[in-house]
Amino acid sequence: MSGTGEDVSVAAGGAGRPGYRYVVVAMLTLVYTFNFLDRQILSVLAEPIRKELHLSDTQLGLLTGLTFALFYTTFGIPLAWLADRTRRIWIVAGALSVWSLFSAACDLAGNFAQLALARIGVGVGEAGGSPPSHSLISDYFPPAQRGTALGLLSIGAPLGGALGVGVGGAIAAAHGWRAAFMVVGLSGLVLAALVLLIVREPLRGRMDPLGDGQTHEPSPPLGRGIAEFFADPVLRCTALGAGCSAFLAFGIGNWAPAFLIRVRHMEMGDLALYFGLVVGFAGVVGVAGSGWLVDRLRRYSPRAYALVPGAATLISLPFFIGFLMAPTWPLAVASFAVSTVLNGVYLAPAMTVVQNAVAPSRRSLSSALFMFIFNLIGMGGGPLFVGMISDRMHGSFGELSLQIGLAALTPVFLLTALAHYATSRAIGKQVGAGEGRLGRLDAQVQAAR
Numbered sequence: 001m002s003g004t005g006e007d008v009s010v011a012a013g014g015a016g017r018p019g020y021r022y023v024v025v026a027m028l029t030l031v032y033t034f035n036f037l038d039r040q041i042l043s044v045l046a047e048p049i050r051k052e053l054h055l056s057d058t059q060l061g062l063l064t065g066l067t068f069a070l071f072y073t074t075f076g077i078p079l080a081w082l083a084d085r086t087r088r089i090w091i092v093a094g095a096l097s098v099w100s101l102f103s104a105a106c107d108l109a110g111n112f113a114q115l116a117l118a119r120i121g122v123g124v125g126e127a128g129g130s131p132p133s134h135s136l137i138s139d140y141f142p143p144a145q146r147g148t149a150l151g152l153l154s155i156g157a158p159l160g161g162a163l164g165v166g167v168g169g170a171i172a173a174a175h176g177w178r179a180a181f182m183v184v185g186l187s188g189l190v191l192a193a194l195v196l197l198i199v200r201e202p203l204r205g206r207m208d209p210l211g212d213g214q215t216h217e218p219s220p221p222l223g224r225g226i227a228e229f230f231a232d233p234v235l236r237c238t239a240l241g242a243g244c245s246a247f248l249a250f251g252i253g254n255w256a257p258a259f260l261i262r263v264r265h266m267e268m269g270d271l272a273l274y275f276g277l278v279v280g281f282a283g284v285v286g287v288a289g290s291g292w293l294v295d296r297l298r299r300y301s302p303r304a305y306a307l308v309p310g311a312a313t314l315i316s317l318p319f320f321i322g323f324l325m326a327p328t329w330p331l332a333v334a335s336f337a338v339s340t341v342l343n344g345v346y347l348a349p350a351m352t353v354v355q356n357a358v359a360p361s362r363r364s365l366s367s368a369l370f371m372f373i374f375n376l377i378g379m380g381g382g383p384l385f386v387g388m389i390s391d392r393m394h395g396s397f398g399e400l401s402l403q404i405g406l407a408a409l410t411p412v413f414l415l416t417a418l419a420h421y422a423t424s425r426a427i428g429k430q431v432g433a434g435e436g437r438l439g440r441l442d443a444q445v446q447a448a449r
Contacts, residue, residue, distance in 0.1 A: 019229050020200075021140040025149060027199050028133045034188050036160025038103045038122055039068070041168040041184055043254040043383075044271070045177040047261050049115070052177075057394070057402070059112055061387025064254045067116055068123040069380030071361055073372040076127035077226070078366030084219040084361055087201050088132035096192040099125025099131045104185025107178040129281045131367035138355045138363055139202040144295065146355055147305075151291015151348035158283015158344060161253065162276045169272025205360030217363035228362070229369045234430050234438060237423040238306070239373035244416035245309060246344035246378020247385075251409050252320065252343070254280075254383040255390075258338060259406060264329035264401045274333055282337040285342030286312075294349045302426040302431045303440065305353050309346035310420030316342035317413045322408055346420070350374070353427070357438050385409075 016061035042049070043064050050060060083091045102121030109115035133153060141149040171180040220228065229235050260266040260275065290308060297304035318343070351367070358366040391404035396405060430438055 021149075024140055024199055025137060025152050027195055028092070028136065029159075030077070030191060031092060031129055031133065031195060032153055032156025033160040033163065034096065034100070034156075034184075034191060035126050037163045037184060038126065038160075038169075038188070038254075040161045040164025041087055041103075041180060042106075042314055044165050044257050045172055045180060046258050048172060048177045053109070053111060053115065055112055057387040057390045057405075058137070059387075060258075061254075061384040063116060063119055064250075064383045066380040066384045068119050071120050071123035071373050072127050072379070073375045074081055074127075075124045076131060076368040077335075077365070078222070079128040080131035080364040081219075081222045081225065082363070083128070083132040083135065083364035084225075088136050088364065089195065089199050089201050091128050091132045092199075093192045093195045095125050095128025096188055096195065097125070099123075100157075100185045100188025101125075102185075102194065107185075108182040127368075130371060131364040133409075134351055134355055134367040135204075135360075136199075136202065139204060139206055139360065141263055142207045143356050143377060143381065146350040147295035147298070147348055148353065149291070150351045151288045154287040154291065154351070155284045155348065156343075156346045158280055158340070161283060162280025162442070164276075165257065165279055166272050169268055169276065173268045173272060191203045191241045198379030205291075208360055219365075225362055225365045226369060229358075229366055232357065233245065233426045234357055234423070235366065235370065237419070237426045238350050239370045240377070240422040241306060241309070241416070241419040242350040242370070242374040243344055243377030244412065244419045245313065245343065245350075246374045247291060247382040248313070248378075248409060248412055248416060249343050249346075249382070250320050250379045250414075251382025251386050252323075252339070252406065253403060255386050259402050260329050260332060263403050264326075264332050266329040274330075275336075278337045279340060281346050282340040283402075286341040287347055289341075289421040290345040290347030291352065294352065301428075303428045305349040306420045306424035306427060309349055310343040310417045310424070311422050312345035313417045313420065317410070320413070321410070324403055353438075363403060379426040382409075 006335070046060050046064070048053065055063075079091060079095070099122045102118050102125060104120045105121065105252075106115060111117055134150065137149050137153055138146055168180045168184065171183055181256065219225070226310040257271055257275065260271060261268070266275070290312075292306055294304050297308065301307075316339045319335050323332050323339055326332040326335055354366050354370045355363055386402075386405040388405075389408050390401045393401035393404045427438065
């Protein structure tokens with residue numbers, strides 16, 4: 001349907017070469033890296049911004065969490081619906097351009113309101129990045145390899161976090177926090193141009209086998225697509241379980257730099273070097289490794305997509321406690337590294353379930369709805385929850401109030417493990433009954449064994 005601008009064959013422009021799909025993954029991973037870089041940089045620069053603009057921890061929690069998440073999740077739905085109907089790569093490149101411009105605009109903020117408006121613009125732009133990317137990768141890799149491919153894409157999150165700490169911290173230490181926003185924003189505009197030049201639009205659904213007489217269904221109207229998503233118990237549970245994991249990941253990750261500086265007296269230069277390396281390496285291991293692992297374990301049980309993240313959450317709890325209680329920042333960073341590996345295990349399995357459970361024509365929209373739930377809970381709730389408790393306790397505990405705010409996340413680990421277990425039961429029930437696309441996919445996997 002290239003005449004409508006919707007889909008073209010990947011054979012165009014040399015895209016049919018066997019290794020080209022990994023070029024696509026690499027480019028989209030870079031986009032996802034900038035997506036998280038633009039988020040993480042505000043958390044890294046929270047202390048100098050707080051002091052210059054006279055912000056409270058609640059205001060910082062709003063900026064890094066709820067304010068961003070509301071616009072990021074809401075605008076993601078119509079943009080994803082559009083991506084299911086047109087060239088997804090246009091949406092990705094356009095979104096990257098918009099959020100990069102607004103990230104650069106943070107350089108001009110003189111108060112909370114101005115910085116909030118710039119972050120809202122970043123959130124609106126970033127809304128168009130991930131769902132079309134998930135859909136694109138699903139048309140370059142067959143179902144049995146999507147966990148690995150989406151795991152590779154997902155390493156953009158820890159890489160972006162590491163660059164936010166390393167690059168943002170280094171620039172801020174040398175030239176101030178405003179220069180960091182400008183450098184990152186302008187770099188994103190260059191990447192947007194490269195994406196348009198390199199990435200080709202694949203034929204939608206080309207990697208999904210069809211039975212005799214079957215055809216790929218057209219993209220449904222927006223209202224019906226939303227209703228079908230929430231009617232599916234597997235999709236509902238997957239989004240809620242991921243939301244609980246994200247509540248922990250964003251609540252800890254967004255406040256860890258401020259905690260290390262305030263409570264453990266880590267210098268910005270040390271934070272940029274050591275903490276940045278830890279976030280990058282540990283996050284890559286957890287996210288990419290989980291995608292590879294569940295692709296293999298699902299041959300024996302499709303419930304692995306949820307059981308593996310649930311187990312990882314429980315194992316991570318003592319290391320999170322070690323992070324909070326370590327007497328020095330090197331010990332705290334070491335504990336944080338293990339916790340980060342385990343807390344990143346949920347993302348690739350959850351995205352794989354969503355992509356495999358819906359028709360190709362609904363993948364961008366379903367991904368956006370998934371991200372609406374898990375980001376609103378996680379990104380919107382986690383940082384704000386910690387910030388509000390920290391402000392509430394500040395009068396009695398001073399700078400240690402942030403340690404108490406983070407410690408309040410401890411019960412959420414248990415709730416998250418239970419949520420993933422409930423998801424595993426929903427997957428098992430649907431597959432056991434042979435229902436939906438997951439049931440058909442499992443039958444194909446078992447027949448191939």
